[in-house]
Amino acid sequence: MSSKARIATVSLAGCFGCHMSILDIDQRILQLADLVEFDRSPINDYKDFQGRCAVGIVEGGCCNEENVHVLERFRRQCDVLVSLGDCAINGGIPAMRNNIPLRECLEDAYLKSPGVYNPAGTVPNDPELPLLLNRLYPCHEVVRIDHFIPGCPPPADAIWDALVGLLTGKPVAPVYNRLKYD
Amino acid sequence: MPTSETIRKHTILPLTRVEGHGKVTIHRNGDGEVEQARLHIVEFRGFERFILGRPYWEVPVIVQRLCGICPVSHHLAAAKAMDRIVGGERLTPTAEKIRRLMHHGQMFQSHALHFFHLASPDFLFGTDGTAASAFSAPVEQRNVLAVAARHPDLAVQGVMMRRYGQEIIRATAGKKIHGTGAIPGGVNKNLSLSERDALLRDAGRMLAWARGALAIARDFTMDHLVELTPFGSFDSNHLSLVRGADGALDLYDGVLRAVDKDGNRLVDDVDYQRYLEVVGEEVRPWSYMKFPFLKKLGPEQGWYRVGPLARLNTCSFIDTPEAEAARRTFLSLTKGRPNNVTMCYHWARMIELLHSIESIRVLLEDPDLQGEDLVVTGPRREETVGVIEAPRGTLFHHYRVNRNDEVTLCNLIVSTTHNNEPMNRAVTRVAKDHLRGGDGIPEGLLNHIEVAIRAYDPCLSCATHAVGGMPLIVELHDADGVVVDRRVRGGG
Ligand code: SF4
Numbered sequence: 001m002s003s004k005a006r007i008a009t010v011s012l013a014g015c016f017g018c019h020m021s022i023l024d025i026d027q028r029i030l031q032l033a034d035l036v037e038f039d040r041s042p043i044n045d046y047k048d049f050q051g052r053c054a055v056g057i058v059e060g061g062c063c064n065e066e067n068v069h070v071l072e073r074f075r076r077q078c079d080v081l082v083s084l085g086d087c088a089i090n091g092g093i094p095a096m097r098n099n100i101p102l103r104e105c106l107e108d109a110y111l112k113s114p115g116v117y118n119p120a121g122t123v124p125n126d127p128e129l130p131l132l133l134n135r136l137y138p139c140h141e142v143v144r145i146d147h148f149i150p151g152c153p154p155p156a157d158a159i160w161d162a163l164v165g166l167l168t169g170k171p172v173a174p175v176y177n178r179l180k181y182d
Numbered sequence: 183m184p185t186s187e188t189i190r191k192h193t194i195l196p197l198t199r200v201e202g203h204g205k206v207t208i209h210r211n212g213d214g215e216v217e218q219a220r221l222h223i224v225e226f227r228g229f230e231r232f233i234l235g236r237p238y239w240e241v242p243v244i245v246q247r248l249c250g251i252c253p254v255s256h257h258l259a260a261a262k263a264m265d266r267i268v269g270g271e272r273l274t275p276t277a278e279k280i281r282r283l284m285h286h287g288q289m290f291q292s293h294a295l296h297f298f299h300l301a302s303p304d305f306l307f308g309t310d311g312t313a314a315s316a317f318s319a320p321v322e323q324r325n326v327l328a329v330a331a332r333h334p335d336l337a338v339q340g341v342m343m344r345r346y347g348q349e350i351i352r353a354t355a356g357k358k359i360h361g362t363g364a365i366p367g368g369v370n371k372n373l374s375l376s377e378r379d380a381l382l383r384d385a386g387r388m389l390a391w392a393r394g395a396l397a398i399a400r401d402f403t404m405d406h407l408v409e410l411t412p413f414g415s416f417d418s419n420h421l422s423l424v425r426g427a428d429g430a431l432d433l434y435d436g437v438l439r440a441v442d443k444d445g446n447r448l449v450d451d452v453d454y455q456r457y458l459e460v461v462g463e464e465v466r467p468w469s470y471m472k473f474p475f476l477k478k479l480g481p482e483q484g485w486y487r488v489g490p491l492a493r494l495n496t497c498s499f500i501d502t503p504e505a506e507a508a509r510r511t512f513l514s515l516t517k518g519r520p521n522n523v524t525m526c527y528h529w530a531r532m533i534e535l536l537h538s539i540e541s542i543r544v545l546l547e548d549p550d551l552q553g554e555d556l557v558v559t560g561p562r563r564e565e566t567v568g569v570i571e572a573p574r575g576t577l578f579h580h581y582r583v584n585r586n587d588e589v590t591l592c593n594l595i596v597s598t599t600h601n602n603e604p605m606n607r608a609v610t611r612v613a614k615d616h617l618r619g620g621d622g623i624p625e626g627l628l629n630h631i632e633v634a635i636r637a638y639d640p641c642l643s644c645a646t647h648a649v650g651g652m653p654l655i656v657e658l659h660d661a662d663g664v665v666v667d668r669r670v671r672g673g674g
Contacts, residue, residue, distance in 0.1 A: 015247050015251075016251050021359055026342070027342070029327075043299065093244060096232040097232045100228070105231045109231065113593050114580065115458050115593065115595075116463050116472070117463060117465070118464070118465040124467050125467050129222060129468070153360065156358075
């Protein structure tokens with residue numbers, strides 16, 4: 001294993017937009033490859049951690065038990081944990097489900113939705129499907145989070161500056177005109 | 183029911199280089215033979231329910247948060263639906279062309295991302311030149327950074343092509359991811375001359391690289407045709423939009439057309455406002471993703487594929503010259519009949535990549551993009567369907583909006599959902615053909631299964647929009663191990 005800092009990333013209950021914004025650093029991704037080694041991440045084929053990581057980047061909040069387990073594992077394996085984007089920070093758009101009873105949701109989607117064919121009247125319930133949480137939890141309500149990068153998604157430049165700051169140990173001054181709310 | 187002694191189950195979790203949240207289980211019997219493999223969509227988010235009660239104009243901005251990989255598709259499908267709510271579906275030329283440009287930008291970036299960042303490690307790292315060995319390349323090599331180390335030129339092209347598509351999206355939607363450009367009845371900005379000139383400057387280079395990417399996909403497929411033809415393959419029906427007037431490939435708008443494995447028309451150019459007469463969706467207990475089918479043929483026979491392969495099988499021609507020539511070469515392989523080879527998705531995808539950059543160049547030269555007439559409205563409607571061809575296939579958005587502007591019904595059938603049955607079949611086929619005997623499954627062979635899934639470029643993220651739920655007992659611990667919440671059954 002090389003001596004480069006290791007980075008792991010994961011998407012929990014997110015839309016992958018934050019991961020796409022990481023890729024929007026464009027050519028700098030090749031520079032990044034000189035600075036770090038990627039541990040488990042959706043962009044490679046590692047299914048689990050290969051070693052201890054300097055930085056863990058988390059997209060999305062927790063909507064099911066599996067998200068919680070993965071997040072706890074990230075906390076154990078990473079020196080520094082970063083909540084990337086509004087979903088990780090406050091649940092984001094998926095947290096709009098928090099005020100709606102699950103049963104109502106379930107009947108709407110699998111029994112009542114137009115065009116649905118469900119002669120047995122069942123809803124998905126296989127043991128392979130992880131249990132849903134009653135609501136969306138932001139990551140910092142589940143484990144300790146060290147840094148937060150806001151935005152939906154955060155702009156690529158903000159991600160780049162934060163990463164370089166973390167890897168070189170230099171503090172990052174937020175650039176306020178980068179933040180957009182829509 | 184088989185008992186647990188006789189069934190051995192293998193799980194692949196998480197799926198990697200696939201965008202979204204899913205897992206695969208492989209079920210083997212006591213003799214070690216594969217009985218079945220399943221792709222489970224394990225996450226749920228609930229868009230169709232929580233959008234209810236929101237004002238209609240928020241919808242194009244909210245629903246794209248289903249998917250950060252092709253947000254433009256959701257943004258535009260919802261906007262097209264809301265055009266009809268405000269009676270503005272006959273867009274001004276400026277608005278329609280800005281949206282088409284945005285959509286081609288999206289196609290270009292998404293297809294480039296899929297091909298270079300996600301799938302290319304499977305093509306480029308063959309150890310003895312066979313497709314099977316490529317799929318079994320060591321795990322450290324199967325990522326885009328390894329591609330960058332071995333083929334730096336290609337990696338840079340992939341990165342820059344994706345970036346070009348993203349720049350088009352930023353110029354037309356205001357933001358690279360989750361923009362706001364399309365509004366009910368039109369768009370909120372045109373394209374300035376300086377934006378146009380910047381995009382035109384790079385267009386020639388992008389066209390050249392798109393030709394190169396197409397050549398890689400075509401040559402890889404042709405060179406390994408013998409192994410690729412059976413890989414995760416089966417005959418199927420195919421569905422897409424085609425242009426109403428002449429059946430041309432049209433990614434932004436059109437009518438619904440479906441063909442069977444031999445090319446016979448099953449759905450003959452139907453107005454998509456009537457989509458509920460055409461498709462139904464079956465619920466199965468082991469996945470949050472439903473299983474759509476053509477109502478005419480029923481759930482057993484009526485399943486179909488969507489996406490690049492399906493589009494090339496349904497359309498009558500492509501209206502840009504280089505992509506049309508490439509389509510003819512593609513179809514000559516199957517003597518003009520539909521191509522049912524799963525691994526040919528990649529080749530079809532690169533033909534579309536070329537079509538998009540050709541279309542982008544034509545659009546950028548059009549002075550309508552600088553027009554100032556951006557929005558139209560007319561008599562209000564209450565119910566509406568918006569359909570678009572997203573990078574991964576046909577995307578349906580169906581809404582009802584009441585007089586207080588609140589959404590009262592939302593039904594979404596996303597591209598990846600249409601491919602649910604096909605992906606499950608592809609996985610089962612690969613598992614049956616490649617996994618035999620023994621207790622474990624070699625890591626390289628597991629990648630075979632993901633290769634088959636990746637051919638569909640599934641956006642599992644999109645597919646988790648549906649609301650579902652299971653009986654649940656949840657304890658949530660905070661960072662110090664203290665229980666912060668506990669709920670029992672049914673939630674809410
Ligand atoms: S913060 Fe926005 S971009 Fe990021 S995962 Fe959530 S919805 Fe997607």
